[in-house]
Amino acid sequence: MTLRTVDLGSRGSVLTTTALGYGAMSIAGAYGPIDEQGALNLLHEIYDRGVTFIDTANIYGLGLSESILGKFLAGRRAEFTLATKCGIEPKGEAGQRGTNGRPEHIREQIDLSLSRLGTDYVDLYYLHRPDPQVPVEESVGALADLVTAGKVRTIGLSEHTAEEIRRGHAVHPITAVQSEWSIFARDVERYVIPTCAELGIGFVPYSPVARGLLTDRFSPELLAQKDTRHKFPWFFPENLGHNNDVAAHARELAAEAGLPTAGLALAWLYAKASAFGVKISVIPGTRYAQNLDELLTGLEAGLAAEAISALDELADQMCGDRSFSPTWVSGGREGLLPRS
Template structure:
């Protein structure tokens, strides 16, 4: 599979990377157990598919994802664009964590991440969540100081509102914004994406296949008790049967186009981004090579207009918010989620 490259951001802080990246939260067991050897084998497979963009965070498995990536990158660091994040304290688990973006914390955490990753710099470093108690200007200023220090080459924001992105960009150039975006999660379209398009900021969609919901392998009857998705409204018992019915409609469209459902989800995303004038590098995560190849099939596919229109209509029918706490994500703070 030949994979094209693209550029995130503009000017001196732009970043050239593959059009598709790998999101490494899965390597920390969020969606089920995976051994270190299987993680390394999967990363090798992804690299063979010409993926050069790897994304992780210090919170994933309390550093486990970074550690595994560091082992994989030990003798090939310069082959990859490496991104990580700071700004979520572990707390008592999903739904009970807190955002932290003060300058002291950011400057402390970068050194821990670099050590686990076995490198002296990150290509992209995000503020993982906006801290309601710390001005975005302070957080972005601290990230910018890491660029000056040579520890980071470019910076980003995750789940920031359109207004927060603009304020941060005025302090130091933002190269990329990372937020959830998929056929079922559309709240970044009214404010976040237009701000990115206006300022020349790249966009990195996470969960582009709806945390595995928009795939051929998802089984609503087989969610393990320890699966992180149990904490998200889409997957709760009162919502999942309805959302599984919507998934069946997406699968029917994919079948008609002779695509895997995950591939269709990515193809829709690229096409939607082009229409909105935003450069994107989605970062799906998976634990299997077969699932990865289904995803990558969607990178350069054109979806017919009738199918795009049918898929567009589904987001308004999804049951439940995309987050356990709407205040935790951009659309919630912009009043775009039902309980935001």
């Protein structure tokens, strides 16, 4: 298959990639077990469907995701747009990690990532989270040095506020901002998305199907004991039943539109991005090729204005925040979280 492409970024720092990418946290077992051969088989399925934008990070499985990708990319590196990240301490468990945006840490981590990925450059390198102890200008300056060194082609910021994005962009052009954005998680629409549109920065939504809630087969009983989602308020026992009921409304709207719910979620995102005037490449993660096929239905699907309006009402009905800590995401630091 050949998927449509999108140009992320501007000002001489443009990255052309597929409008649908793959978030490779899943191949490190964040949402349930998958062995290395299963992960490699899945990556081949993704490639066969025309998805050539792959997003990973040094902390996904503490290097495991990058290492598996390195094996898969051997002999075909040039066919892919590859993004990875630094800035979260690569140790400990999710929800308990600190940040590190010091230039020496950034320089150290890119070399470790390149070694695991089996390549001498990445197409997009993100600061995964801002470090409150290090000015964003200093961290972005270190990322810019990696561009000069040829180890990185473009740079990005992840879960940064509109103000942080502006400050970083003044040091070096930011090609893409990555944050959570979905029918259920919309805080970025207040400040971050308009800022990206104004500055010509691309946007890369992660968790576009709300960590599985916006799919047809989600069931609370399917969450494994070690599933990372247990750490997120949407999935707390006191919230999950209600939130699954909210998701049921989205499933009904998907059926009316003749789409899988995952496809509906992506179609909604593309429609909203167009309305804001921002270019996006969406990076859902999955362990199953069947799920990818459902996601692909949203790539070119159009939604009626009535459906978009109905979906727009669902975010305010969710219980709990999108993150385990409001300070961990841009909306929390912009005063848009928490919410009951």
